[in-house]
Amino acid sequence: MKPQLFITKSYLPPKEEYLELLSLIWDNHILTNEGELYKRFQELLKGYSNSKYIIPLVNGAIALQLAIRALELQGEIITTPFSHFASSGSLVWEGCKPVYADIDPQTLNIDPLEIEKRITKKTVGILAVHVYGNPCDVEQIALVSKKHNIKIIYDAAHAFGSTYKNRYVTEFGDVSMVSFHSTKIIHTIEGAALYTSGKTINERIKKLSYFGMDNNRQFKQIYGTNAKMSEFAAAMGILSIKHFEANKSILKENFEHYHLLLNVSNRISFQKLSGEINYLYVPVIFESKLLKKKIKQVLESNNIFPREYFYPSLESIFNNHKQSCLISKSISERILCLPNSVYVNKDDINNVCRLILDNI
Ligand SMILES: Cc1ncc(COP(=O)(O)O)c(C=O)c1O
Structure with missing residues (x-):
C-alpha cells in the first residue's frame, strides 16, 4: 500500500x-x-x-x-x-x-x-x-x-x-x-x-x-x-x-509541476492569480460536480486525500439560503485542493496527475 x-x-x-x-x-x-x-x-x-x-x-x-x-x-x-x-x-x-x-x-x-x-x-x-x-x-x-x-x-x-x-x-x-x-x-x-x-x-x-x-x-x-x-x-x-524562502521554493516548484501536467485537459481550470502568492495551496476546478466526485474517489482509493476546500459555500450555513451566491456555490462543488507540502515530491505529483488524467 x-x-x-x-x-x-x-x-x-x-x-x-x-x-x-x-x-x-x-x-x-x-x-x-x-x-x-x-x-x-x-x-x-x-x-x-x-x-x-x-x-x-x-x-x-x-x-x-x-x-x-x-x-x-x-x-x-x-x-x-x-x-x-x-x-x-x-x-x-x-x-x-x-x-x-x-x-x-x-x-x-x-x-x-x-x-x-x-x-x-x-x-x-x-x-x-x-x-x-x-x-x-x-x-x-x-x-x-x-x-x-x-x-x-x-x-x-x-x-x-x-x-x-x-x-x-x-x-x-x-x-x-x-x-x-x-x-x-x-x-x-x-x-x-x-x-x-x-x-x-x-x-x-x-x-x-x-x-x-x-x-x-x-x-x-x-x-x-x-x-x-x-x-x-x-x-x-x-x-x-x-526556512521560509527554501520551503516556498519547493512549494512553488510543486505548484508549477502540477499546473504543467494538468494544463492539458480542458475539463480542469485553475485560479487566476492577481499577485505573488506562497504556493501552498493547489486548487483545481473541475468541469462538473460529478467529475470532481469521481476524481476524489479515485484519488482516495489510492491513498491520496485532496480536500474539498472550501465546501460548502458559506451562505448555505450562515444565511439559511436566504441569499444565493451562484458562483461560489458552483465553484465550491467543483473544487479540490491537491496535496502540497515540502514533503511532496515530483513522483508524488506525477502519480496524482496520472490518476486524474486517466480518469477524466
Ligand atoms: C480563510 C481562513 N480564515 C480563518 C482561518 C482560521 O485560522 P486559525 O486556524 O488560525 O484559527 C482559516 C483556517 O485555516 C482560514 O483558512
Missing part, C-alpha cells in the same frame, strides 16, 4: 534547532507574556510586511474576533461565501450579521461590484479573504470602503508573504489577519497575527488580547480576553521564518 498523501503535511524544522530555542526558555524561565522569543518572532515578521504594527496571537479565529472588536463593528458586514467557516463564524460570534457578496469566478475572491450592491444603511464593514493567498482586488475594495465610509478587515489567513503590485497584502485595509496554524507555510503550531498601521487600533488589539490591561497593567474601559502567543509557539515561528 502506498503511503498516505494528504492535502498538506505540517512543516517541522530540524529538531535540534527547536531544542536550542527551547533551552533559552529554560534559561530565561519566561514562558509567555511577550518574552524574548515573542519579540524576536515579531521582529522577523516585520521583514515580510510594511504594516506599522504586528501583534502575534493565539489563533486566526480569535484574531478575527479581536479585529472586529478593535474596530468596534456592530451591524452588517459584507463578506465572501467562499472561505473557511472561521471567516463568517467570527462575525456571528461578535454579534455581526454576515451579508454575502458573490465571488469572481476567476480569482475566487469577493467581487467588489457585488459588495457595492449589498451596501445598506446597516453596513459597517467588509471582511474580504485573500483566497489561497491570492490578493483580492484591494484597489476597488478600497474605493468602495472610502465611498461608503466603512471599514475593511482582510482575512489573510493563507497570505503570508503574498504581494499585490509589489506591496505586501497585509498593508491594505484597516486590519489584516494572517494565520500561523500548523498547516500554514509559516506556523507557530497554533497562532496568528493581526497587522495594522493604525496606532489606536494597535493599542486596542493589544489591550483586548491581554485581559483589557494597558502597558501599566491598568484596566481602562475595555474588557479583554487572553489571546497572547506563548514562547513555545514563537520559537516554532522563528524557525518557520528561517
Whole structure:
C-alpha cells in the first residue's frame, strides 16, 4: 500500500534547532507574556510586511474576533461565501450579521461590484479573504470602503508573504489577519497575527488580547480576553521564518509541476492569480460536480486525500439560503485542493496527475 498523501503535511524544522530555542526558555524561565522569543518572532515578521504594527496571537479565529472588536463593528458586514467557516463564524460570534457578496469566478475572491450592491444603511464593514493567498482586488475594495465610509478587515489567513503590485497584502485595509496554524507555510503550531498601521487600533488589539490591561497593567474601559502567543509557539515561528524562502521554493516548484501536467485537459481550470502568492495551496476546478466526485474517489482509493476546500459555500450555513451566491456555490462543488507540502515530491505529483488524467 502506498503511503498516505494528504492535502498538506505540517512543516517541522530540524529538531535540534527547536531544542536550542527551547533551552533559552529554560534559561530565561519566561514562558509567555511577550518574552524574548515573542519579540524576536515579531521582529522577523516585520521583514515580510510594511504594516506599522504586528501583534502575534493565539489563533486566526480569535484574531478575527479581536479585529472586529478593535474596530468596534456592530451591524452588517459584507463578506465572501467562499472561505473557511472561521471567516463568517467570527462575525456571528461578535454579534455581526454576515451579508454575502458573490465571488469572481476567476480569482475566487469577493467581487467588489457585488459588495457595492449589498451596501445598506446597516453596513459597517467588509471582511474580504485573500483566497489561497491570492490578493483580492484591494484597489476597488478600497474605493468602495472610502465611498461608503466603512471599514475593511482582510482575512489573510493563507497570505503570508503574498504581494499585490509589489506591496505586501497585509498593508491594505484597516486590519489584516494572517494565520500561523500548523498547516500554514509559516506556523507557530497554533497562532496568528493581526497587522495594522493604525496606532489606536494597535493599542486596542493589544489591550483586548491581554485581559483589557494597558502597558501599566491598568484596566481602562475595555474588557479583554487572553489571546497572547506563548514562547513555545514563537520559537516554532522563528524557525518557520528561517526556512521560509527554501520551503516556498519547493512549494512553488510543486505548484508549477502540477499546473504543467494538468494544463492539458480542458475539463480542469485553475485560479487566476492577481499577485505573488506562497504556493501552498493547489486548487483545481473541475468541469462538473460529478467529475470532481469521481476524481476524489479515485484519488482516495489510492491513498491520496485532496480536500474539498472550501465546501460548502458559506451562505448555505450562515444565511439559511436566504441569499444565493451562484458562483461560489458552483465553484465550491467543483473544487479540490491537491496535496502540497515540502514533503511532496515530483513522483508524488506525477502519480496524482496520472490518476486524474486517466480518469477524466
Ligand atoms: C480563510 C481562513 N480564515 C480563518 C482561518 C482560521 O485560522 P486559525 O486556524 O488560525 O484559527 C482559516 C483556517 O485555516 C482560514 O483558512
